Amino acid sequence: xxxxxxxxxxxxxxxxxxxxxxxxxxxxxxxxxxxxxxxxxxxxxxxxxxxxxxxxxxxxxxxxxxxxxxxxxxxxxxxxxxxxxxxxxxxxxxxxxxxxxxxxxxxxxxxxxxxxxxxxxxxxxxxxxxxxxxxxxxxxxxxxxxxxxxxxxxxxxxxxxxxxxxxxxxxxxxxxxxxxxxxxxxxxx
Numbered sequence: 001x002x003x004x005x006x007x008x009x010x011x012x013x014x015x016x017x018x019x020x021x022x023x024x025x026x027x028x029x030x031x032x033x034x035x036x037x038x039x040x041x042x043x044x045x046x047x048x049x050x051x052x053x054x055x056x057x058x059x060x061x062x063x064x065x066x067x068x069x070x071x072x073x074x075x076x077x078x079x080x081x082x083x084x085x086x087x088x089x090x091x092x093x094x095x096x097x098x099x100x101x102x103x104x105x106x107x108x109x110x111x112x113x114x115x116x117x118x119x120x121x122x123x124x125x126x127x128x129x130x131x132x133x134x135x136x137x138x139x140x141x142x143x144x145x146x147x148x149x150x151x152x153x154x155x156x157x158x159x160x161x162x163x164x165x166x167x168x169x170x171x172x173x174x175x176x177x178x179x180x181x182x183x184x185x186x187x188x189x
Contacts, residue, residue, distance in 0.1 A: 017063055022056045054082050074109040081106060092144065 018026075027042040052060070058075045061067060067075070081102065085094055094102070107121050 017059050018056065022059070025051065025056070054079060071113060074112045078106070078109050092141075 026045060026047060028045055030041050030043055049057070058079045061075050062072060085098075085102065103125065110117055110121060
């Protein structure tokens with residue numbers, strides 16, 4: 001797509017590596033005339049680093065910064081660990097041996113990107129489970145438990161429905177066999 005105002009400096013890439021929620025976090029659409037998808041219609045929002053999750057921060061680093069191969073690999077590995085052990089973890093936690101094996105890798109990747117975080121990593125590792133964090137985990141676990149109860153109830157309802165359907169199909173099958181027998185019998189006569 002060409003720009004509505006400045007074709008020489010404003011170009012649209014065919015695909016963006018971010019999703020709509022990430023785009024909305026970073027940009028706001030300006031009202032007024034012009035093509036909807038033109039870059040001139042958008043203004044960057046004042047975003048703070050803490051507003052970005054690791055996925056979006058990684059995408060920005062990988063697509064907007066000049067990084068060496070080691071930094072690129074560190075970002076990719078941190079994102080992979082986040083996906084494997086946080087976002088897509090079906091066990092809702094990790095074991096102590098898993099944690100002990102992961103922590104050195106995580107700290108190595110973080111320090112590779114920002115060596116000034118050493119003290120912060122030590123503080124994070126040694127911090128006690130404070131009450132707000134414990135309360136948050138408790139509420140999150142209650143929400144998961146509620147969702148699991150709802151899923152179990154739905155499965156029970158589906159099971160009952162399937163049993164009724166099975167009985168009905170069996171009854172229809174028996175009726176059809178009976179009709180077939182009578183037709184067969186009448187043909188013989």
